[in-house]
Amino acid sequence: MVKDLHHLLSEESKGRKPSPLKSAFKYYGQDDLVFLGGGLPMSDYFPWEKIVAYSPAPPFTGAAGIAEKPSETGKSTVTELYKEQVEKFDVPLARSLQYGYTAGQPELLDFLKKHTEIIHHPPYPEWDTIVSIGNTESWDSTLRTFCNPGDTILVEEYTFSSAIETARALSVNFAPVHMDDKGLIPEELEKLLKNWDSSVKPFPKLLYSISTGQNPTGSSLSNERRKQIYDIACKYDFVIIEDEPYYFLQMGEYNKNVEAKDIPTPTHEEFLNSLVKSFLSMDVEGRVVRLDSCSKVLAPGTRLGWIVAQKDLLERYVRLHEVSIQTSSGFTQSLIAGLLGRWGQDGYIDWLIGLRKEYTIKRDFTTRCLEKYMPSLVKYDPPVAGMFFTVIIDAAKHPEFATKYDSDPIKVEDAVYHRALKAGCLMIPGSWFRSPNFEGSSSTFFFRGTYAAVDLKQLDIGLERFGKAIKEEFGVTN
Amino acid sequence: MVKDLHHLLSEESKGRKPSPLKSAFKYYGQDDLVFLGGGLPMSDYFPWEKIVAYSPAPPFTGAAGIAEKPSETGKSTVTELYKEQVEKFDVPLARSLQYGYTAGQPELLDFLKKHTEIIHHPPYPEWDTIVSIGNTESWDSTLRTFCNPGDTILVEEYTFSSAIETARALSVNFAPVHMDDKGLIPEELEKLLKNWDSSVKPFPKLLYSISTGQNPTGSSLSNERRKQIYDIACKYDFVIIEDEPYYFLQMGEYNKNVEAKDIPTPTHEEFLNSLVKSFLSMDVEGRVVRLDSCSKVLAPGTRLGWIVAQKDLLERYVRLHEVSIQTSSGFTQSLIAGLLGRWGQDGYIDWLIGLRKEYTIKRDFTTRCLEKYMPSLVKYDPPVAGMFFTVIIDAAKHPEFATKYDSDPIKVEDAVYHRALKAGCLMIPGSWFRSPNFEGSSSTFFFRGTYAAVDLKQLDIGLERFGKAIKEEFGVTN
Structure with missing residues (x-):
């Protein structure tokens, strides 16, 4: 009723x-x-x-x-x-x-x-x-x-x-x-x-x-x-x-x-x-x-x-x-x-149906790029819908988390953002999407990326650069 | 500055x-x-x-x-x-x-x-x-x-x-x-x-x-x-x-x-x-x-x-x-x-320039219709711009203003609106456009008409009907 x-x-x-x-x-x-x-x-x-x-x-x-x-x-x-x-x-x-x-x-x-x-x-x-x-x-x-x-x-x-x-x-x-x-x-x-x-x-x-x-x-x-x-x-x-x-x-x-x-x-x-x-x-x-x-x-x-x-x-x-x-x-x-x-x-x-196919191709390609380029400290969960994927990082794994970054994951997020930007790939820091009155105390942060806006070749180049920026920031090779 | x-x-x-x-x-x-x-x-x-x-x-x-x-x-x-x-x-x-x-x-x-x-x-x-x-x-x-x-x-x-x-x-x-x-x-x-x-x-x-x-x-x-x-x-x-x-x-x-x-x-x-x-x-x-x-x-x-x-x-x-x-x-x-x-x-x-010409033709035609069909108690002032013309009426000229209409010009306006509508012409009562906190005590009211929306033939028919409705309401022939 x-x-x-x-x-x-x-x-x-x-x-x-x-x-x-x-x-x-x-x-x-x-x-x-x-x-x-x-x-x-x-x-x-x-x-x-x-x-x-x-x-x-x-x-x-x-x-x-x-x-x-x-x-x-x-x-x-x-x-x-x-x-x-x-x-x-x-x-x-x-x-x-x-x-x-x-x-x-x-x-x-x-x-x-x-x-x-x-x-x-x-x-x-x-x-x-x-x-x-x-x-x-x-x-x-x-x-x-x-x-x-x-x-x-x-x-x-x-x-x-x-x-x-x-x-x-x-x-x-x-x-x-x-x-x-x-x-x-x-x-x-x-x-x-x-x-x-x-x-x-x-x-x-x-x-x-x-x-x-x-x-x-x-x-x-x-x-x-x-x-x-x-x-x-x-x-x-x-x-x-x-x-x-x-x-x-x-x-x-x-x-x-x-x-x-x-x-x-x-x-x-x-x-x-x-x-x-x-x-x-x-x-x-x-x-x-x-x-x-x-x-x-x-x-x-x-x-x-x-x-x-x-x-x-x-x-x-x-x-x-x-x-x-x-x-x-x-x-x-x-x-x-x-x-x-x-x-x-x-x-x-x-x-x-054709549109979904197009996005499935891009989502899958993106996931393979993530498998190829992200260091093991990065988590990702291939989305089942939409235009966006996320890469999740635990700031506590950063060797200088407590020292250089005052144990603040947002400071590490910001460092990754700028390092990736300099390397030629822009992904959006997840903290930018926090609701007012957000309450959270996890040491993880994430970036939002999209496979919608670029072609497969660009996706490959961008994600390689992003992976490299994370590796450099965290001082890891894999 | x-x-x-x-x-x-x-x-x-x-x-x-x-x-x-x-x-x-x-x-x-x-x-x-x-x-x-x-x-x-x-x-x-x-x-x-x-x-x-x-x-x-x-x-x-x-x-x-x-x-x-x-x-x-x-x-x-x-x-x-x-x-x-x-x-x-x-x-x-x-x-x-x-x-x-x-x-x-x-x-x-x-x-x-x-x-x-x-x-x-x-x-x-x-x-x-x-x-x-x-x-x-x-x-x-x-x-x-x-x-x-x-x-x-x-x-x-x-x-x-x-x-x-x-x-x-x-x-x-x-x-x-x-x-x-x-x-x-x-x-x-x-x-x-x-x-x-x-x-x-x-x-x-x-x-x-x-x-x-x-x-x-x-x-x-x-x-x-x-x-x-x-x-x-x-x-x-x-x-x-x-x-x-x-x-x-x-x-x-x-x-x-x-x-x-x-x-x-x-x-x-x-x-x-x-x-x-x-x-x-x-x-x-x-x-x-x-x-x-x-x-x-x-x-x-x-x-x-x-x-x-x-x-x-x-x-x-x-x-x-x-x-x-x-x-x-x-x-x-x-x-x-x-x-x-x-x-x-x-x-x-x-x-x-062409558009203005079009509206000039219609404004002029409308004015000639008003000259032809409106009884002498109606005032109008041909607009120099826009889509709208008004016909202004002094309710005090209505023989039953004080008796049937309690000396309220809006009641006369409403009577004219409905009489014209019944005769087959719709013009909008001016009082509908009064701002909140409007202060006015005149016995005149007006109607807003437009020459934009109809062709010349329709204008002629409509204004003839409107004039007739006013004449009937006020009990005048001219």
């Missing part, structure tokens, strides 16, 4: 009144009404008559994954857009370039909702989808929808620093939850909440989790942990914000003995069954807000994301969007609805 | 720290550095190889203005975009669809800065430009940059209701400034500030003004008033936010005896000289933040605007954008830079 969660809304969100102008706009387009109510320029004069986009065509399921380019297959998906609607899945330019449709253009929402249904089967009927302009904005709007200054949010103790900055500027309190190499630990979450003293800090309203291919640790929550965390959310009445840009980059366990390119292409059914369960897929109470994004599966500059949640909550987001971003760019909505419409749900799943 | 305005910033904005990740990103793209720092997908796999857009071609300066379509002139401006850069003014898709460039893509900013220079000649050197996703977002970000909850802003006493909603949700106090048919009255502004009691409400930090073709009154501030208001801003130390989406729709005075299509096309110099002076053009202290938008000059769904202000202030906006919207859509930036680059500054000015 879907829960009424209005008691968790921010004062800002509760105070947002419906505009009287909206009551007039419901008459817009009504037969035989001359509507002189809104400052809408006539679409006749939008200076784009036609837009044509050339994209690769499915299937993308060959050995090279999405690396099979149109020039190689000889096929293209051609999206032709006009002011008028031609294909039923297209958003005509006269509409996408006009005001209106804050929640998103119907054709695009239709595709995204069907996609959500196929992937997550949300188990309650009152869910819906709206567009956003990417997960950074979705998160900012989420904070404005739920949190008053001084409110508390639960976060993974290491998390995306930009998400922290978004929240910090809104004067939110952070309650970091301990993690291990498999991500957030449900027992630690429950312990924190059980012992919560609401006279010191308000009880947390929401948990922010990058559950799959976590940034920065690369960890992914198992189905079991997700179920435990969801049950805790129901018991303690908070909302789960699942920020899932990396969800489809689920490469599975690393297998030393198999070359990624030799892994047989799965059927759609096999692919769907292999995906980890989202919080949304177990959300019987409507207390999950899922943030999805085109940034990692199509391109970041699309500035298109979508939010899935119960209708009543999404209505509050739409009221906020009306007076902030309005909606995603019309070019973006027309071009993406056009491409996805032409690919179809099946073609898009082919794309996602 | 440009002033340091940091004392006017909000706590949120002052508290925004530079991200440590940014310090790493400065190394991105450096020669011989393998950058494993950022989760940037490779542009090779963005599924858009080529985008081609067909637009009308300059000149647009014929009798029909921008209504001269490519199909009529036989000419098109064709924008071809690729992942790589071909033309120097194009933003290549590999870059626009990637992360980065929060302030906007350099080629687009370059065009917008030159345009700003041509139109406004900002009189201090430290000004700059960043992109936004439209003026609604620019205004939201402006409020977050300057205002703490409880801070005061000055607004025109009738103003865009959505702008009010944006501010209201952030718990801002409103100080409405009295207006007449020429807009905000400088003497009233000064009186308000001179008598301000800061022990009751914080002294205003900013003035929000839609200075040209004001929404909803259609009024435009004269050069003289603007100069007076600017001097008051310097004297009382507040920031002027000029929200100017209608700036280029400056039709000039209505001339009963001339058909708009017969007005000779001005030279670029004549056109530029005919434009009202912006606050930016007189801003010697760097205390104007100008919000510009593509919404009314190209298309609303582009979701592209730009902000002009002193560099130090814009830096605060960029920090906010990094953790909220990131930047405008890459499709938008590539398509608009591509179109404007091909048109050139001159071609774009041709477009603006």
